Amino acid sequence: MINTRKDNAYWDPSRKGFVTNYPNFLHWKTLSATDMADNRPLNVYLHTPYCIQHCAYCYYKTINLRGTNKAQRIDQYVDALCREIELASEYYQLRNRPVVSVYFGGGTPSLLNEAQLQRVLETVHRYLNLSDQTELTVEAEPVTITQSKADLLQGLGVNRVSMGVQSFDDGIIKRSNRLDDEKKVMKAIEIVKTMGVVINIDLMSGLAEETQATWEYSVRRAIESGVESITVYKTELYTNTPYYKEVRNKTIDLPDDDQELIFMNHAMTELTEAGYKPWSFFTFTQCGQHQHQYATGTFLGEDVYSFGTSAFGKLGDYLFQNTNDEQKYMALLAEGELPVTRGHRLTCIDAMIREIVLGMKLVRFDLRRFQSRYGFRLEKLCADTLADLVEHGFITMSDDEIQLTNKGILYGDYTGKSVAKVLMDME
């Protein structure tokens, strides 16, 4: 467009060559009207804020329904959730878009009774475009699982169940204020196995009173349970948790970062030996199969329409979040209004940074995909940082991808944040 050749053409202005478009038509390829229709894949998140306890470490803004009339309160919420699905589907024409994954998370969705679960999932099937290929995950707390609930979920197309286990040590489970124990957890896993679905269990490394022996026991029992997928979260200490108060009052001690790193390293070694492979830096699956589509889609920058109080998602260039006020959420929907209250429009550079930090969670980062989406070679722009990361053993690189090493996996988001910083510094 502007000539910057060293032969001084830039300083020898000309009025010739009117610019009609960019890129020039020479670069255009065959395209049909249907190619432009918005039928890109869609991921769906459904949120329930309710739990039957407040776990001492948990940072989610949940509503503890223990000792209350659960059924009535959840019925009202389910009404609103179903109304939101109907309204948003119509307003954004979501039905045109193939749903690749649905994640019903919380809180504790498995706390809903059978009629409530059925209403929510039937509404999803009715107003959104699911197929036999759609991954449909429900998050569950083991103590809330029954055989009849499992049978119902299977009949409603659920093909993945993700259970919060956290620890197999009864003392640690109790200390975390959870209602499970090892026996109940193993029973719930056996029930869910009868559904013939992919099972994920969450463990947390670094809970209060964790020792090397209790951690080794938890990892061993997780492997022995035979589930397809094991997620290991590093316990994060948030100010809104009972843990935080207890740490401040010195009534509990949490393992320090070095100890937690040893725990994670142990989990990685044992899981690898047992045939599990990491497909994200915190989830290990048998032979690397059974990848979680919902997480993959989210990390690769696909759209996620999110329903429910405080649920946050992405639609096109927009990140958005619903009100986190349960009463306001229900009142808005009763008025026929969508409950979106805040958001952010992604600039081009936001989108790139987001894709780097989230995409790097998937252990392998596809440089050619990035280039085809954004038009430049990330490895050229970030050459120095990438060379440092290679030198310090966090990554290996080929022409086509960046691959986290075991050290890179152990240090989680560090690689993604380091690469993203190069782009942030350009802002």
Ligand SMILES: C[S@@+](CC[C@H](N)C(=O)[O-])C[C@H]1O[C@@H](n2cnc3c(N)ncnc32)[C@H](O)[C@@H]1O
């Ligand atoms: C919504 S919960 C899972 C389902 C169900 N509510 C349960 O707890 O059984 C999602 C997961 O977040 C993780 N989590 C909660 N608080 C955390 C924290 N402070 N640090 C790291 N992970 C946390 C736990 O592993 C938990 O299983």
Ligand code: SF4
């Ligand atoms: S960990 Fe699960 S059950 Fe416990 S408070 Fe958080 S969301 Fe609820």
